[in-house]
Amino acid sequence: MKLNIALLPGDGIGPEVVDQAVKVCDAIAKKFNHEINWTKALTGASAIDACGEPYPDETHEVCMAADAVLFGAIGDPKYDNDPKAKVRPEQGLLKMRQKLGLFANVRPTFTFPSLIDNSPLKRERIEGTDLIILRELTGGIYFGERGRKDDGNTAFDTCTYTREEIQRLAKLGFELAMTRGKKLCCVDKANVLESSRLWRETVQAMEKDYPEVTVSYEFVDAVAMRLVQWPNSYDVMITENLFGDILTDEASVISGSMGLMPSASKGVHTSLYEPIHGSYPQAAGKDIANPLATVLSAAMMFEDAFGLKDEAEAIREVVNKSLAAGIVTEDLAGTNKAYKTSEVGNWLAENI
Amino acid sequence: MKLNIALLPGDGIGPEVVDQAVKVCDAIAKKFNHEINWTKALTGASAIDACGEPYPDETHEVCMAADAVLFGAIGDPKYDNDPKAKVRPEQGLLKMRQKLGLFANVRPTFTFPSLIDNSPLKRERIEGTDLIILRELTGGIYFGERGRKDDGNTAFDTCTYTREEIQRLAKLGFELAMTRGKKLCCVDKANVLESSRLWRETVQAMEKDYPEVTVSYEFVDAVAMRLVQWPNSYDVMITENLFGDILTDEASVISGSMGLMPSASKGVHTSLYEPIHGSYPQAAGKDIANPLATVLSAAMMFEDAFGLKDEAEAIREVVNKSLAAGIVTEDLAGTNKAYKTSEVGNWLAENI
Numbered sequence: 001m002k003l004n005i006a007l008l009p010g011d012g013i014g015p016e017v018v019d020q021a022v023k024v025c026d027a028i029a030k031k032f033n034h035e036i037n038w039t040k041a042l043t044g045a046s047a048i049d050a051c052g053e054p055y056p057d058e059t060h061e062v063c064m065a066a067d068a069v070l071f072g073a074i075g076d077p078k079y080d081n082d083p084k085a086k087v088r089p090e091q092g093l094l095k096m097r098q099k100l101g102l103f104a105n106v107r108p109t110f111t112f113p114s115l116i117d118n119s120p121l122k123r124e125r126i127e128g129t130d131l132i133i134l135r136e137l138t139g140g141i142y143f144g145e146r147g148r149k150d151d152g153n154t155a156f157d158t159c160t161y162t163r164e165e166i167q168r169l170a171k172l173g174f175e176l177a178m179t180r181g182k183k184l185c186c187v188d189k190a191n192v193l194e195s196s197r198l199w200r201e202t203v204q205a206m207e208k209d210y211p212e213v214t215v216s217y218e219f220v221d222a223v224a225m226r227l228v229q230w231p232n233s234y235d236v237m238i239t240e241n242l243f244g245d246i247l248t249d250e251a252s253v254i255s256g257s258m259g260l261m262p263s264a265s266k267g268v269h270t271s272l273y274e275p276i277h278g279s280y281p282q283a284a285g286k287d288i289a290n291p292l293a294t295v296l297s298a299a300m301m302f303e304d305a306f307g308l309k310d311e312a313e314a315i316r317e318v319v320n321k322s323l324a325a326g327i328v329t330e331d332l333a334g335t336n337k338a339y340k341t342s343e344v345g346n347w348l349a350e351n352i
Numbered sequence: 353m354k355l356n357i358a359l360l361p362g363d364g365i366g367p368e369v370v371d372q373a374v375k376v377c378d379a380i381a382k383k384f385n386h387e388i389n390w391t392k393a394l395t396g397a398s399a400i401d402a403c404g405e406p407y408p409d410e411t412h413e414v415c416m417a418a419d420a421v422l423f424g425a426i427g428d429p430k431y432d433n434d435p436k437a438k439v440r441p442e443q444g445l446l447k448m449r450q451k452l453g454l455f456a457n458v459r460p461t462f463t464f465p466s467l468i469d470n471s472p473l474k475r476e477r478i479e480g481t482d483l484i485i486l487r488e489l490t491g492g493i494y495f496g497e498r499g500r501k502d503d504g505n506t507a508f509d510t511c512t513y514t515r516e517e518i519q520r521l522a523k524l525g526f527e528l529a530m531t532r533g534k535k536l537c538c539v540d541k542a543n544v545l546e547s548s549r550l551w552r553e554t555v556q557a558m559e560k561d562y563p564e565v566t567v568s569y570e571f572v573d574a575v576a577m578r579l580v581q582w583p584n585s586y587d588v589m590i591t592e593n594l595f596g597d598i599l600t601d602e603a604s605v606i607s608g609s610m611g612l613m614p615s616a617s618k619g620v621h622t623s624l625y626e627p628i629h630g631s632y633p634q635a636a637g638k639d640i641a642n643p644l645a646t647v648l649s650a651a652m653m654f655e656d657a658f659g660l661k662d663e664a665e666a667i668r669e670v671v672n673k674s675l676a677a678g679i680v681t682e683d684l685a686g687t688n689k690a691y692k693t694s695e696v697g698n699w700l701a702e703n704i
């Protein structure tokens with residue numbers, strides 16, 4: 001099979017971890033007799049540095065022409081700490097999501113038996129956790145009208161949602177729940193926000209189409225608590241953009257294996273696969289970052305974008321083998337030997 | 353000393369837990385020779401049921417005439433699950449905050465040595481945690497313009513902040529940090545939101561007035577993670593209303609002693625003291641709710657509103673005594689005997 005994949009390494013540790021995923025994918029292609037055509041393109045701070053624009057048109061064309069996008073990370077502190085910077089790396093992320101129609105971020109949180117004691121939570125709290133958060137990605141306050149008034153002394157941001165945007169995301173949630181535990185939790189702040197009330201009434205109206213799914217409605221602050229207390233009580237969660245940004249990150253650390261968590265962003269035009277971790281600029285160029293989340297994102301890509309389940313499973317197997325063999329980067333090594341990012345990638349590729 | 357205190361029991365378990373705090377305060381008044389004048393007033397669902405309004409003018413007058421307000425909890429599920437309800441209990445809370453000028457919610461998170469193993473976090477993660485979150489209460493998306501367009505198919509909410517609102521809250525944060533560990537964390541989403549950028553530049557401009565305070569700026573999603581990973585790395589945190597709503601609730605469960613956490617809301621006209629837990633309607637009327645958070649809120653009131661430190665300390669001491677003696681409600685009893693809400697209150701009052 002011919003696989004056209006856009007490769008967007010991004011900033012910070014992005015290029016290093018993406019390199020390892022490419023090694024693993026190429027090994028898979030060799031083993032399963034596929035032909036991968038990688039097309040690299042710039043995003044984020046590296047794109048700003050190159051051409052002043054965090055998601056250049058050229059990059060967009062590469063993504064549109066591809067069957068799937070494998071993405072690293074975006075972000076550079078030199079822009080974060082400058083409140084007057086006109087262009088920010090994260091604007092590239094937002095623009096990319098919008099132009100590719102990436103409307104749903106799919107974020108699993110699960111545990112690896114051998115790593116469960118890395119969780120900040122007690123074993124009995126985290127054991128059995130297997131949840132997926134579906135975060136709406138193209139609406140809400142990150143994309144609404146914003147600006148200043150009163151000579152810059154008043155700032156505003158607007159959160160807007162349409163019924164269609166909510167239906168599109170909720171549909172994915174109901175369908176995903178049907179393939180799993182048949183529990184769906186709609187997270188909102190319907191006791192205060194009008195947009196949340198639209199979320200709630202829209203999802204309530206869809207319940208009749210999925211009679212087997214048990215739906216609960218919970219406030220975002222209550223969920224922020226319960227994720228720490230009883231994470232294994234959730235199956236599929238759906239929520240709007242900002243709430244999802246916060247909750248998916250909170251969920252990512254409870255397993256103790258954040259460096260290993262993959263994600264997908266489902267798009268109208270194409271889908272994108274990326275690790276959930278950030279650009280981790282302090283580690284950039286040091287060959288110490290954990291590449292497994294990117295490697296597991298590539299596994300999600302084989303399965304979701306190309307329907308290649310065996311290939312995905314082969315990647316997950318070799319990742320589990322590397323964990324069992326202790327071929328891990330310093331974040332997982334404990335008092336044992338820590339391997340370099342590139343060494344882990346080489347080991348995985350050789351053991352496919 | 354004459355203490356004029358407005359008493360707002362509210363909904364759910366509010367009346368029960370407030371009753372216990374009143375017993376304790378009356379015992380304190382007797383011991384320390386004060387005269388407390390309690391004036392009761394309605395809020396929330398109970399006020400809607402009585403007069404159709406969750407924060408009636410009469411209640412507001414009682415609060416304005418008082419030196420401090422002791423508050424229970426607000427909320428009733430019969431309003432939450434009805435997206436078309438015109439008046440909601442929580443609107444009373446918002447209206448009260450606005451009319452009393454309650455602009456800062458002060459939320460400590462600390463551990464009780466005897467209860468540390470109740471935390472969902474491992475002991476080594478939670479030990480030594482002693483942080484305070486200052487949440488801005490009168491601005492942001494909970495108070496901005498909201499509504500529907502397109503025949504109800506589009507909903508919007510607006511987050512607005514002024515430089516003055518931010519300065520007022522940040523000033524409290526800097527001052528509080530000066531009395532503690534001299535570390536201040538400003539929580540925002542300045543990489544995306546304009547209101548967050550105004551927060552960041554306003555706080556940055558205030559740094560020079562507090563040269564001893566070390567200020568950090570962190571994104572709300574990163575803080576949602578770090579609160580689970582390393583809660584003891586924080587001292588004082590300042591943030592806007594919605595972020596504070598989510599983070600204070602998340603912080604409340606990490607100690608494992610949520611039922612014991614007090615809070616204060618600093619006001620322009622008066623200040624309000626309340627437990628952080630909600631109205632817990634499932635337990636209402638059962639005499640099983642933990643009254644300690646409300647009792648400890650009364651301790652905060654004696655110290656903050658009246659400058660009565662010994663009285664506050666006497667309350668905290670008797671609470672610690674009750675914990676050590678196992679005179680606790682079912683949430684803390686484990687396999688030991690669980691006491692009723694009223695029994696705990698009686699024991700505390702008798703042991704003052």
Ligand SMILES: [Mg+2]
Binds near residue numbers: 245246249573574
């Ligand atoms: Mg995030």
Ligand SMILES: [Mg+2]
Binds near residue numbers: 221222597598601
């Ligand atoms: Mg809350």
